[in-house]
Amino acid sequence: MPLKTHPDEQPVLNLTAMLDVMFLLIIFFVLNTKFLDDERQINLQVPQVTDQNKLAGAAQQKTINVYRDGSITLDQASVTLPELTARLASARGQSKTLGVLVRGDGHGELQQVADVLNACKQAGVSDLAVSVRLTPMRK
Numbered sequence: 769m770p771l772k773t774h775p776d777e778q779p780v781l782n783l784t785a786m787l788d789v790m791f792l793l794i795i796f797f798v799l800n801t802k803f804l805d806d807e808r809q810i811n812l813q814v815p816q817v818t819d820q821n822k823l824a825g826a827a828q829q830k831t832i833n834v835y836r837d838g839s840i841t842l843d844q845a846s847v848t849l850p851e852l853t854a855r856l857a858s859a860r861g862q863s864k865t866l867g868v869l870v871r872g873d874g875h876g877e878l879q880q881v882a883d884v885l886n887a888c889k890q891a892g893v894s895d896l897a898v899s900v901r902l903t904p905m906r907k
Contacts (some may be wrong), residue, residue, distance in 0.1 A: 815874035836876040856891030867895040
């Protein structure tokens with residue numbers, strides 16, 4: 769049996785790949801929290817419904833918010849009803865499959881939401897969805 773004349777080298781653990789992955793994960797989560805901040809700052813309470821089935825979603829290319837005070841935003845830009853109709857008609861001209869999600873304040877007037885839905889109809893948008901929040905069923 770041969771004798772060792774020199775000591776074995778200690779194994780080296782290379783952490784470079786693990787650190788790269790960790791940095792990428794940190795960047796991913798930081799950027800995702802930045803995108804969510806815009807949605808959290810909206811002061812809008814959507815109506816609630818009780819339903820066990822999932823609601824079918826729209827194409828969600830455009831989002832319209834109708835606030836309690838009557839103000840309207842299209843993709844976070846304030847607009848009036850005539851401007852809304854014109855912008856939706858312009859967007860509809862560019863994309864025939866335009867989808868619109870309407871989010872109305874649950875404590876606001878229904879007439880304001882109806883006016884927005886009418887503006888969407890006048891602009892030729894047929895793919896409409898109204899946002900609601902599901903509540904637990906009462907027995």
